[in-house]
Amino acid sequence: MAPTLAVSFNDSSEIIDFVLKKGNGVKGLSEMGLDSLPEQYIQPLEERMCDTITTSQESVPLIDISKWDDPGVAEAICEAAEKWGFFQIINHGVPIEVLENVKEATHLFFGLSAEEKRKYLKELSPSNNVRFGTSFSPEAEKALEWKDYLSLLYVSEDEASALWPSVCRDQVLEYMKRSEIVVRKLLDVLMKNLNVTEIDETKESLLMGSKRINLNYYPICPNPELTVGVGRHSDVSTLTVLLQDDIGGLYVRGNNDSWIHVPPVNGSIVINVGDALQIMSNGRYKSIEHRVIANGSNTRISVPIFINPGPSEKISPFPEVLASGEKAVYKEVLYSDYVKHFFQKAHDGKTTIEFAEI
Numbered sequence: 001m002a003p004t005l006a007v008s009f010n011d012s013s014e015i016i017d018f019v020l021k022k023g024n025g026v027k028g029l030s031e032m033g034l035d036s037l038p039e040q041y042i043q044p045l046e047e048r049m050c051d052t053i054t055t056s057q058e059s060v061p062l063i064d065i066s067k068w069d070d071p072g073v074a075e076a077i078c079e080a081a082e083k084w085g086f087f088q089i090i091n092h093g094v095p096i097e098v099l100e101n102v103k104e105a106t107h108l109f110f111g112l113s114a115e116e117k118r119k120y121l122k123e124l125s126p127s128n129n130v131r132f133g134t135s136f137s138p139e140a141e142k143a144l145e146w147k148d149y150l151s152l153l154y155v156s157e158d159e160a161s162a163l164w165p166s167v168c169r170d171q172v173l174e175y176m177k178r179s180e181i182v183v184r185k186l187l188d189v190l191m192k193n194l195n196v197t198e199i200d201e202t203k204e205s206l207l208m209g210s211k212r213i214n215l216n217y218y219p220i221c222p223n224p225e226l227t228v229g230v231g232r233h234s235d236v237s238t239l240t241v242l243l244q245d246d247i248g249g250l251y252v253r254g255n256n257d258s259w260i261h262v263p264p265v266n267g268s269i270v271i272n273v274g275d276a277l278q279i280m281s282n283g284r285y286k287s288i289e290h291r292v293i294a295n296g297s298n299t300r301i302s303v304p305i306f307i308n309p310g311p312s313e314k315i316s317p318f319p320e321v322l323a324s325g326e327k328a329v330y331k332e333v334l335y336s337d338y339v340k341h342f343f344q345k346a347h348d349g350k351t352t353i354e355f356a357e358i
């Protein structure tokens with residue numbers, strides 16, 4: 001796209017104003033056609049995906065879940081959650097059209113003018129549950145991330161109808177509704193393997209009492225090797241359902257400090273275990289560190305749905321897991337405290353979970 005804004009910056013505060021306060025995001029910077037990355041985005045060497053970092057040839061499992069009754073499917077899911085913490089699913093029952101529509105809706109939202117998107121900035125948004133932003137936690141970060149996002153906390157259809165941006169609302173709601181069926185089946189299988197045999201109302205609120213969906217936008221970056229799309233982190237969810245487009249760039253921590261690429265597979269959905277499930281399973285299921293690189297030639301989008309405990313839930317290892325005498329590795333924490341701890345600091349790999357360690 002041709003540059004739409006004739007803007008130049010004299011100092012750092014002008015960039016912050018343009019990106020954060022005026023609602024241009026990094027998309028606005030990208031579209032100016034800068035020759036080099038503004039210094040605020042330059043990550044320390046150890047956070048960059050440079051040549052010295054080993055990328056592994058291994059890959060996370062790709063599981064065909066069309067035959068739920070096949071015990072091999074349940075086995076593959078549990079093994080993937082234990083060993084890799086990440087897997088991709090195909091033949092999951094969410095129609096391709098629903099996936100395509102939500103990706104298109106993401107482009108529609110970010111294609112709105114800065115004035116329009118700005119209405120959803122934290123300071124201006126009609127609700128705390130609808131937030132347009134950039135980077136992860138700009139106030140807390142030493143170096144910013146090359147990413148814009150719209151984050152929507154699902155409360156009810158009525159609230160979504162009233163408050164969510166209309167260009168993407170229906171497509172997002174449909175994707176959430178269709179993927180929920182898959183989430184229930186996955187949790188059912190994962191719980192049975194922990195001897196948690198029934199997901200009653202109490203367990204449902206514990207495992208999936210709140211849902212947040214993010215629309216992530218990673219525009220073309222002038223010096224992708226100097227920055228990150230998303231820094232190293234693990235999700236604080238129970239499970240994350242992640243839709244990515246066909247660009248690639250998501251890496252997951254593998255053995256011996258290597259990084260494994262999660263390649264785009266047409267029609268697939270990526271699933272990963274979050275910290276809440278690692279805690280509830282007493283470490284049996286792994287919430288694995290991951291990151292996204294910046295890209296010098298393509299815009300990338302992704303759409304994660306974070307399936308979380310209800311904010312007022314207290315999470316701790318399930319009694320069923322500890323029944324055989326296994327020692328608890330995590331203490332009980334109030335989930336909203338855990339999430340606040342996560343949001344108040346910059347991304348720092350796997351350290352969030354220390355908040356719950358005994």
Ligand SMILES: CC(C)(COP(=O)(O)OP(=O)(O)OC[C@H]1O[C@@H](n2cnc3c(N)ncnc32)[C@H](O)[C@@H]1OP(=O)(O)O)[C@@H](O)C(=O)NCCC(=O)NCCSC(=O)/C=C/c1ccc(O)cc1
Nearest residue numbers: 128136151210212230235236237306308311336339340343
């Ligand atoms: C109880 C909560 C946690 C807090 O609510 P609150 O006390 O009314 O306050 P706020 O909603 O204003 O949020 C508290 C702080 O968290 C920050 N925050 C609030 N949502 C956000 C937000 N989507 N983004 C980035 N800061 C935020 C927000 O900036 C704010 O910081 P501060 O203004 O300095 O007090 C509430 O948000 C809640 O019920 N959440 C439901 C559970 C929930 O959202 N779980 C999180 C799942 S998200 C996840 O797993 C991963 C997300 C993720 C995201 C980006 C990544 O790069 C990587 C991962």
Ligand SMILES: O=C(O)CCC(=O)C(=O)O
Nearest residue numbers: 216230244250292302304
């Ligand atoms: O963009 C991606 O593929 C992953 C993003 C991510 O890790 C997150 O939003 O938590």
Ligand SMILES: [Fe+2]
Nearest residue numbers: 233234235290
């Ligand atoms: Fe993540």
